Amino acid sequence: MKESYLYKRINQSKISCCLCSHRCIITNDGYGKCNVRKNIDGKLFSMNYGHIIAENIDPIEKKPLFHFLPGSLSYSIACPGCNFKCFFCQNHQISQIGKGEAENLGLYYNPEDIVEKAARYGCQSISYTYTEPTVFFELAFDTSIIAKEQGIKNIFITNGFMTKEAIDKIEPYLDAANVDLKGFTDDFYRKYAGARLEPVLENIRYLKSKDIWIEVTTLLIPGLNDSSEEVKAIAKFLKDISIELPWHISAYYPQYKSSIQATDTKKIMEAVGIGKDVGLKYVYAGNILSNDMEDTFCPDCGKLLIKRRGYSILENNIDNNVCKFCKNKISGFF
Ligand code: SF4
Ligand code: SF4
Known part of the structure; x- marks a missing residue:
């Protein structure tokens, strides 16, 4: 501890x-x-400091981050626990734990062990993920300092509910984040995640105002957050922050306490269309099979920039952050 x-x-x-x-x-x-x-x-x-309950060498596309070191590997770790109670949590075995349980879970790694493993496995970044990095902040913070010294990037995959003090503290070491925006009503957050909407919205704005690359993910759950109005409202909110902000709209599958049927592929495609119509430059579909909805196109000349299949990169036409064809600048870290 x-x-x-x-x-x-x-x-x-x-x-x-x-x-x-x-x-x-x-x-x-x-x-x-x-x-x-x-x-x-x-x-x-x-109480969960160093208790690593999950570790994987993941393609960064799995986080998902599409505009940050595409094609690279990210050493991905979690400690037990979460500050949300999403009834559809796909990692509920490690996120929803009882009082006093964390102390006996996982294998103990110190920050040096974690950075050493990331380097040994050829990972360009460490992702603090699967559960919620805020609740293992001290380990993430200590590790990120050492990682940064060694040129390894630090990434939070987060529900975005941290305080501004937490963001300010980690900011010098945090390179990128994918923030979940789970819905666009306070009612959704309170009923289905045991949290509140407003702090998440504030934090997306706040993180974007910092020198941290961010992308946003929304899991579309049938009947709960998938109406065209709600999808449009999310898209407008993101557009007002930046039209360059990548938005991942992912299909949900029944997990944990949820028996709601999986998201229809058509619904995801419609939502992606809404996001693009609202004016976002980079809107991606996740968790579905599609021909090109995970690909990046140049918003200027329309040519294919990154071709993805699953978590693999099949083609990359971005050179030093510009489109190879028309030299338009593409936002992100390529
Ligand atoms: S405020 Fe602190 S103790 Fe409470 S849920 Fe958040 S991280 Fe845990
Ligand atoms: S925020 Fe993520 S890890 Fe936490 S309960 Fe929700 S889905 Fe699970």
Whole structure:
């Protein structure tokens, strides 16, 4: 366990955690909503520090990040726990854990071990992913400092519910993030994720204002967040931040406590069309088989820039961040 980097003492026995927008008030011996932060004698501790519960060498396209080092590998790790309670969570075995469980889960790695493995496996980045990096912030932070020293990039795959203090602290070391925007109503966030919409919207704006590359992902769940109105509202929100912001619209499949049927491919294609009609330059379909909806096209000359199949890159016509054909600048890190 490790003393938390972001908390305030309210009095001798009460603490306020400043890592995520729940801002849990935790009394002595109590845990926060994520079940991995505990008040021990007036100090807040991360109980999952170094407890690696998942590790993989993933193509960066799997995160998904399409405009950040395409074709590279990302050493992807998670510690147990999450600050959300999504009833459709595909990683629920490692995200939805009880109080006191994190301490006995996973294998212990220290930050040096993680960076050494990333380098050994030829990964250009480390992704803090699968659960929620905010709830293993201290490990991600310590690791990202060492990774940066060694020229390895740091990526958060996040639900975007962290506090501004957390973003400010990790900003010097964080290179990219994919933020989930799970829906566009507070009702959706409260009912289906145990969270709130507004902090996520604020954080997408805030992250974009920083020197951090961001892409956004929305999982379309039939009947819950897939109406044309809601999809259009999300697209407009993203467009107002930047028309260059890549948006991934992914098909959902039943998981965990959800028995809602899988998203119809047609719905995903319609949503991608809405995103493009609203004016976003880069809108991608995820989790479906399609001919070209995962490909990147030059918004200027319309030519194919990156051809993807699954998580593989079949063709890349971006040279030093410009389209090989018309020399238009393409946003991202290529
Ligand atoms: S990380 Fe979030 S959920 Fe966990 S204790 Fe802190 S404020 Fe609460
Ligand atoms: S935020 Fe992600 S990891 Fe956490 S419960 Fe939701 S889907 Fe699962």
